[in-house]
Amino acid sequence: MLNTFLQDGADDALESLEPEVTEKTLSIMELLMNGGVGGQVIIGVLFILLFVAVYIYFERVFAIRSASKLDRNFMNQIKDHVSTGNIQGAKSLCIQQDSPVARLTEKGISRIGSPLEDINTAIENAGRLEVYKLEKNVSILATIAGAAPMIGFLGTVIGMVLAFHQLASSSGQAEMGTLAEGIYTAMTTTVAGLIVGIIAYMGYNHLVVRTDKVVHQMEATAVDFLDLLNEPA
Numbered sequence: 001m002l003n004t005f006l007q008d009g010a011d012d013a014l015e016s017l018e019p020e021v022t023e024k025t026l027s028i029m030e031l032l033m034n035g036g037v038g039g040q041v042i043i044g045v046l047f048i049l050l051f052v053a054v055y056i057y058f059e060r061v062f063a064i065r066s067a068s069k070l071d072r073n074f075m076n077q078i079k080d081h082v083s084t085g086n087i088q089g090a091k092s093l094c095i096q097q098d099s100p101v102a103r104l105t106e107k108g109i110s111r112i113g114s115p116l117e118d119i120n121t122a123i124e125n126a127g128r129l130e131v132y133k134l135e136k137n138v139s140i141l142a143t144i145a146g147a148a149p150m151i152g153f154l155g156t157v158i159g160m161v162l163a164f165h166q167l168a169s170s171s172g173q174a175e176m177g178t179l180a181e182g183i184y185t186a187m188t189t190t191v192a193g194l195i196v197g198i199i200a201y202m203g204y205n206h207l208v209v210r211t212d213k214v215v216h217q218m219e220a221t222a223v224d225f226l227d228l229l230n231e232p233a
Contacts, residue, residue: 152193
């Protein structure tokens with residue numbers, strides 16, 4: 001009994017001597033706000049780039065979706081109008097559709113009577129203009145996708161320089177906890193930059209794919225229209 005009592009007392013004494021370990025939680029806002037003025041400026045710039053990227057993405061998605069809408073019987077109706085000589089009716093139909101494909105077709109209809117090569121050239125020129133409209137501001141997404149990670153890395157480098165400057169200024173006597181906190185806080189700008197870059201990159205690639213589909217639709221319609229003009233009367 002005595003030995004058991006002494007053993008329990010020794011265990012209690014050792015437990016009282018052990019330092020109490022507290023788990024330190026970390027929130028996103030703490031990381032953003034504890035990065036110093038330089039880190040906060042970098043984070044602010046990245047938030048602005050994220051807003052611009054999201055705005056451009058959704059604006060272009062809706063614009064491209066609207067441009068891709070076309071009545072399946074559009075070319076059949078155009079063929080009927082052209083075959084009967086109703087050029088004005090064909091133009092009116094194109095104006096009602098109000099899409100890149102319809103505008104290309106209208107450009108070709110307005111050149112009926114000219115040599116086929118001139119009609120083809122007019123359609124190609126109009127097509128380049130329509131592609132330019134579809135790709136409006138899309139290059140900004142590509143720029144953000146490349147620049148955001150570099151901006152985030154710049155913030156991290158600045159934070160690391162400041163952290164090691166603090167270590168050098170204290171003659172190597174700086175607390176490791178304080179130094180480590182400064183380092184992981186500085187790393188948040190790289191994380192933020194990568195997140196913004198990934199979002200912009202994925203949005204850019206999606207818009208490129210959607211734009212290519214509309215371009216292929218325009219090319220197919222232009223070929224159909226030229227074939228219509230080549231048909232024997």
